[in-house]
Amino acid sequence: MTVSLIDFRSDTVTRPTPAMLDAMFQARVGDDVYEEDPTVRALEEATAARFGLEAGLFCPSGTMTNQIAIKAHTEPLSEVICEQTSHIYLWEVGGIAFHSGASVALLPGNRGRVTAAQVEAAIRPVNVHYPTTSLISLENTHNRGGGSCYSLEEIASIAEVARRYQIPLHLDGARIFNALVATGQSALEYGRYFDTISVCLSKGLGAPVGSVLLGSRAFIQKCKRIRKVMGGGMRQAGFLAAAGLYALENNVERLADDHRRARQLAEALEAQAYVAEVLLVETNLVIFRLQDTMPAETFLARLQEQGILASSFGPQMIRFVTHLDIDDSMLEKTLTALHALAQ
Numbered sequence: 001m002t003v004s005l006i007d008f009r010s011d012t013v014t015r016p017t018p019a020m021l022d023a024m025f026q027a028r029v030g031d032d033v034y035e036e037d038p039t040v041r042a043l044e045e046a047t048a049a050r051f052g053l054e055a056g057l058f059c060p061s062g063t064m065t066n067q068i069a070i071k072a073h074t075e076p077l078s079e080v081i082c083e084q085t086s087h088i089y090l091w092e093v094g095g096i097a098f099h100s101g102a103s104v105a106l107l108p109g110n111r112g113r114v115t116a117a118q119v120e121a122a123i124r125p126v127n128v129h130y131p132t133t134s135l136i137s138l139e140n141t142h143n144r145g146g147g148s149c150y151s152l153e154e155i156a157s158i159a160e161v162a163r164r165y166q167i168p169l170h171l172d173g174a175r176i177f178n179a180l181v182a183t184g185q186s187a188l189e190y191g192r193y194f195d196t197i198s199v200c201l202s203k204g205l206g207a208p209v210g211s212v213l214l215g216s217r218a219f220i221q222k223c224k225r226i227r228k229v230m231g232g233g234m235r236q237a238g239f240l241a242a243a244g245l246y247a248l249e250n251n252v253e254r255l256a257d258d259h260r261r262a263r264q265l266a267e268a269l270e271a272q273a274y275v276a277e278v279l280l281v282e283t284n285l286v287i288f289r290l291q292d293t294m295p296a297e298t299f300l301a302r303l304q305e306q307g308i309l310a311s312s313f314g315p316q317m318i319r320f321v322t323h324l325d326i327d328d329s330m331l332e333k334t335l336t337a338l339h340a341l342a343q
């Protein structure tokens, strides 16, 4: 008998469902580098409309949408303000230096979130010694911060600082739909506060590939050239865009189920003597620290024996991510395995 894996390593591991595959097979396509793919255009327009921004750009990954936005907003000798564990700094291979030749001003966040006062204090005075502050970038939900969410008040006050200093504001919204579902915030508010937003379709929304960068029409036109030089101009990409459209239409509200299962996991973990601390769970990420008596490798290996996968997330730190391919019976099996580990 083959045991199916219960894979909590990331929400990127989901496979397209038969209904999503069907939508992909039905897609009308053309050459998108010639701007002739109707399905890519539909995805870009539908995503932009949700956030009240003018235009969108379909790209292979969230790393590419973020790095294109940073490249288009900045120039060499300038600086990006971001949180010190943000994805754009920590997990995009140093791309800010590589693609943009820009510096970073790193802020220590509260579970990844920074304040307007911290941002304002990091803006450089204009003189010959300093890089010029060219971009402020936020991440919501914050990955390293355990899926934490900003309130709209926090975002509004950071946006006020950005406007006052005339510095563009970018959002790494790889998991923005998790934030919207968890908080009940409106996507249109985000379009009012941010100049550009990067949205991932391949995380909780369950599409196999793809991210969309949103912004003004003129900005996205500039970004199209940068996507091309990065090798991200795709041809009959409508087959992939169709999965994204299907995901936007069918897989947003259900994120609430992932959030409920993440809270159930966190409650079970908090009850275990071998767990030292569980970060507050707001969305679909569960990050916790093991007691020293339970080495992380032992914990992961014993779960793996039962077909359950999670990731190591720093010394004695573990991350579980709930997603479309984790159902209640898999969750029950995992809760039983977590209790059994105490024996």
Ligand SMILES: *Cc1c(COP(=O)(O)O)cnc(C)c1O
Binding pocket: 060, 061, 062, 063, 064, 066, 087, 088, 139, 141, 142, 143, 172, 174, 175, 200, 202, 203, 211
């Ligand atoms: C996953 C992720 C991205 C983009 O990742 P890709 O694997 O390049 O699509 C960007 N930002 C955050 C916060 C992420 O979690």
